[in-house]
Amino acid sequence: MTHTSRTVRAALDALFDPRSVAVVGASGNPEKWGYWLAAGALEGRDRRTVHLVNRRGGELHGVRFVPGLDGLPDPPDHVVIVVPPQQVRPLVVQGLAAGARCFTVITSGGTSAAEERELAALITGGGARLLGPNCMGVVDTTSGLRLSWGDFPAGSVGLVSQSGNLALEIGRLLARAGQGFSRFVSLGNQRDIDAADALDALIAHAPTRVVAAYIEDFRDGRRLARTLTAAHTAGKPVLLLTVGASEASDRAAASHTGALVSARATVEAVCREAGALLLDTAGELVDTAICLLAAPVGALGLWTGGHVEASGGATGGHTSDGPSRPWALRVAVVGDSGGQGALAADALVARGFDVPGLSAGTAGAVAAFLPSGAACGNPVDLAGAGEADLHNYSRIARALLFGGGTDAVVLTGYFGDYATANPAQADRECEVANELACAARESGRLLVVHTMARDTPALAVLRAHSVPVYERIEQAATALAGAARLHATVAAAPDASPRRASYGVPDGGYETVRELLASYGLTFPAAEFVTTADEAVEAAYRTGYPLALKAMGLAHKTEAGGVALGIADEGGLRTAFARMRSTTGAARYAVEAMASPPYAVELIAGVRRDPAFGPVAMVGIGGVNAELLADTAVALAPLTPERARDLLLSLRHSALLTGWRGAPPVHLDAAAAALCTVARAGAEHTELSELEVNPLLVHPGGAIALDAHGVLR
Structure with missing residues (x-):
């Protein structure tokens, strides 16, 4: 663990596991935020002291409200404030005087950004930390801390988010998949605790096995990049969501570079270098998290071991036809029908997987459980073997998992739905689900299930044993691809902040920038800069023909008619000069030797x-x-x-x-x-x-x- 991680964890102990909590603005009305914060705080009172503060009095669940922070019998370690903005600052002053180490401000911290910054300075100057303002709160299911509105199922995913509703959506999707949160941090306006702080705390938090984040404002992006790299080094996969538009990417670019380097492309590059995975939707994030949480340690070792093909720049490129794939995971597919198996194989191959033929030994082991004459290729078509005996699902999956020729098995089709049509099969189907989970665990390989069923007892068994279950095959394939790509990534060492040059250039014109880059060692053709046709002709004697004539002061010279190439003699030069001056009105020109090396x-x-x-x-x-x-x-x-x-x-x-x-x-x-x-x-x-x-x-x-x-x- 780095010194930074230890420092952040110590500083944020009061945020995630305080000795005592005071909820200011507590309410007995379930329609108010103060009710949910107070009720959530009371859920942890077997672990910490809880004070409910409301100057008008009242009570909740037998706990009477106190009028203020100044009369508490013991210091409030963590103060949660949900009152109108104009009341926040006086309460912070009271809290600091009472010994508070952390403040979570749900409402705005003032009427302007400047007032919020002043509030943050007040809190940090008093030796405390601020989450928010304008945030949804914080939850730590491992310490019994629930200081937010909404339901947050317990699990192994830590989430940092600038959107409260998105966090609720992710929570519901995780719950349906049998998972939930270890911690949730709503960043709000990030006046003190920012995304990097919260992520650092999740890296150091042992119960958090997968880190998820939705970030709109990256603040100090270099620091965040170092945090993402630290997470990868610590074995904590990071799944990131962000928005694609920004003021910088929407503005009219002054160069090709400005047009081609978008904010989204930059975040993609940072994620690739840091070993994080940038995704597009909450569903993709949850699907990938479930796959990562399910993968046995042995399976992850395979993904980053002998079957991964490191391919030089494949980890660094941004292409328009899909993500780079510096890995080659071999997958066996078994389905209830030829159609489902074939479509599953196509979906996997389209995402970069190999669906190889089975070895003779594995094919023979599979054939023992199939009807006579059934094909034993990959994908494997059960051809009714599952309906004939449900245990054939686990027998064939076991044969594939232990066959040695593949790294993961995808079961696609009907399994999990037999009890829906015939409740008498429920117990047997659950037995088979247990057998499938055991086979995956014992083999050290990953088993992924795609099924048309939903929320049946057998699927509950699979999820309880950390077997990922997906309703659509494209979900399964995309999640598996994301997890494989993430574990195959080798994070680059974080760059130090670039030093600043001791001088600045006066303008961005070609003559100035050429001189700048030449001083750094970049090669340019011989050139002279002139203002008249006669000067151009004199310069041409020194540079030699053929040559290029360029008008200065234009960002896109070619489009503006400011470039003439391959000028062979003085007559051509004078003609080009006159035409270019008429077209562009430029006052200064470059006469430059032509450079046309072969095979360039x-x-x-x-x-x-x-x-x-x-x-x-x-x-x-x-x-x-x-x-x-x-x-x-x-x-x-x-x-x-x-x-x-x-x-x-x-x-x-x-x-x-x-x-x-x-x-x-x-x-x-x-x-x-x-x-x-x-x-x-x-x-x-x-x-x-x-x-x-x-x-x-x-x-x-x-x-x-x-x-x-x-x-x-």
Whole structure:
């Protein structure tokens, strides 16, 4: 455990397991928040002292309300406040004077953000911590603490959320699957305790086996990234939900980089590097959590052992046709019908799994329980064997689990529903469910059940034994894929915060940015900058023909008619200059030697400064079609050469870099070094919100930048 984790845990003991709780604004009216907070607090009074505070008096469950915090017989360790905003500050002053170490403020902490920040400063200055304000509260089912509205089933999932209703939805979905929460933290406005604090506390909490989070405002994104990495290192899988839009991603981008590096892409990159899993819905989060909680230790070892294929940049790329899959999990499928088995196999293969043929020994073991002549491939078609004898489900599943040729077994079809049509079969079906669970546990492999049944006794048995059960095959396949991908991830070491350059550039024009990047070691063609046609002709004698003429001061030169390539002589140069001046009105121009090495590939490399995560590096297939292709990969900047190389190889069109249709491969080390240079310059020059090189020409002999652009913050 890190020093940071120990410190956070000590500081937040009063949040999750206080010695005493005071609920200010307690009520006996079930229609009020004060009722639910007070009733929840009283559920834990066998573990801690509970004070209910209401200046008007009253009582709940035999406990009389006291008028204020100043007259309590012992210090309130944790004070929960649910009163109008204008009353919050005086109560905090009372609580601090009484010795409170933690405040949870359900209502707003003031009429403005400034007042809420002042409230947080008051609390932290007094040596206490603040959750909220404007939050839904906190629950710790392991310590009997329930300080929130709603039902929170007990289980092994810790949730940090900026949405209260989403937490309730996740709780209901977990309950239906036989699981629940170890802890729940509603972040509210995060004026003190933020997502990273709460996640750190869950990492250190032994009963929390899976960490889930819904975060809209990442605050200090670099710190959060380090927390996610720490969770992965500690063996605590993190499942994250977030929103995809932000002010930064919605604004009109001043460069290709700004358009291609969205807030969502940045979070995806952070999750990949930190070993967390970014999901889209509450249902996916719960389905994946159930799969993770069910997987035996041996099964997880298989996923990250000999059958996982580490594939270089596959962990780093963002592609439009699905997630990267640096793993190869082999799955056996057994179904009640050929159709269900085939569809299950298709769903698994579509998500990156291998559904291999069975070995001769396993096929023979399975055939012993099937009707004569039934096929013994993978998927296995029961062909009525389950209906003939329910125990064949467990016999065949056991044969597959112990066969040695696969890492997981998916049972798809009707099992679990026999007792619905024939209640006399309920006991036998439950026996078989126990046998299935035992086979999975003893084999050390994962058994996943997809069934058309819902909430039957047999399914309750499976869930009680941590066998994941899904109502739709796509749920089962997606959850299994997420769990496999998560456990195959090797988290990158968290980057230190980039240092700041000792000087700032005055503008983002090509001449300035070219000089900046050249000082970092990036190669450009020979060029001179001029203002007249005569100066251009003189410069051309020194750079040589053919050459390129570029108008300065334009973000997108090609679209504006500000680029002319392959100019062969003085006449062509003067003609191009006159046309370009008429079209663009530019006052300054670059006369630049043409660079056209054979077998070159155009890339785009850039850095965008994210409001939460800071500088984010991007590389993609570049040129004028960069935004059309949108084949990019991103990572937090600065980069190591190894990380830059991984990003390049993760592109959908990376075959262009490694040798396509007989072409020689480009110089990947030079390409990675150029990307590192751009990332470092963009990270260190904080005066730039965006920095871009497009195109970056990479070829078998090296890399050369042909254009560059920056945007001042």
